[in-house]
Amino acid sequence: MHGEASETYVAEALALQSVMHSEDAPQKIARGLSAQIAAAAPAYAALAFEAEPASFLAAMEREQA
């Protein structure tokens, strides 16, 4: 469902934000990022089209003690 983040992607994402990456960052981040995105992918994919961040505050109010 999700591809692998490449070292090039990570290096360019940081460069785009004018951040100089540390020595082994692109390799390490690429590996970790891919795994993290894959772990959350089913949950995110199940979200309704209309789901929005404010639903959290509404849920907090509904569920409070």
Next chain:
Amino acid sequence: MSGGLHTLTLTEVAAKIRAREASCAEVLDAVLARAQAVQPHLNAFLRVDEELARAQAKVADAELAQGRTRGPLHGVPLAHKDMYYRAGVPSSCGSKIRGKEPEQTTATALQRLDAAGAIQFGVLNMAEFAYGPTGHNSHFGHCRNPWHTAHITGGSSSGAGAAVAARATFAALGSDTGGSVRLPAAMCGVTGLKVTYGRISRAGAMPLSFSMDTVGPLARSAADCALLLGVMAGPDPADPTASREPVPDYVARLHRPVKGLRIGVPLNYFTDDVDPGVGAALTESLKAIESLGCEIVPVTLPDMTAIDVAGTHVIAAEAAACHGNWMRTRPQDYSRQVRARLERGLALPATKYIDALRYRGPALEAFTKAVFAKVDLLHAPCLPIPTPTIAETDIGGSPTMDRTLALLTKFTRPLNYLGLPALAVPCGFLASGMPVGMQLVGRPFAEDLILRVGHAFQQATEWQQREPRI
């Protein structure tokens, strides 16, 4: 060591001062002496403001002599994690980058403690920018666990955990974004309260992840946490996320009965990777809670791994945004670990961050439906493993370091993402002599309930009374 004024709980020492059985100056002397004695072993304090504190104690004693008290913390000396701003004083935030210039404002939490009569006598060590679960700090030196100085304190409120456990402060403010109050509380054998998101104003507290940051106390008992929460909780014009939910009398509610309450025990997630010794302590704590008349109810949780990962996405993106300017201009001034974490956040696609925020409401609903439809609160370990050593969790320290670090926050971070309150309570010791902590998790704004059960547990057990021999 036992028997000095510094060994009293916050509640006890405040009462002693009010009754004029001990002067504010005497109490401060005892705490300063204790702080000085343990500092070479623990590195818990980043600064002690002895002269200023003594002057304030003198004023507090004069007020008492005139029959006046400022509030429930009159004359009680406290030290806090060095990320709560006080006007005119620099805050290092555990970093090389901050701490050179005096702050312009005073944190609302500090203002409220001041108004209640507390005297701040120092600031405490912490993970750099509160972004680390161990207590390592390469700029100021690692903080050390009072139960065994080769072990980590837990972080990021490392100095708070160590100093409270060592009886070098009666309580301390920490902060909890992914476990930073509960982890040092559990690893140092003290009580720590992670509040509902918005329960205590964050104004004047260093931000890490604005939608997950919470301010919270570490102290020697649930009763002490209740007292501090009552002083600090409530709306604040300086923090739009501070809740307007009424603030109950948390101390009075400690004494309500717990008999008949339903305590949930997770059948999944919080059972994964649990060390046998930690598991045995948790089982014993459940027996103690059951003996109070509570009903133990097994509960199956929803997909907590997805909830944990979503929490990771939120913290990574929000922290990277906060630190973006310094990451561009001063990357060399970050420690290797914190810089690496921030780089990861900078590479996270914006859509994944937004997805994590969109998932939060449904995730909270799924969790509350699975848990709080059946029970009043949830009982779980704070962390699955025994407290590791400083060496084991340092860069290159062990082949299993990455896994160990991931396990440290596995049981705490999901609750930050869900915004729920949780109380870390000492619940036993391992054969190694290191403490074990459980957490009691409640519905949003159910701090009174988790404090009540924590207090009842502490009346029936004695784990929180044990003092490290340092």
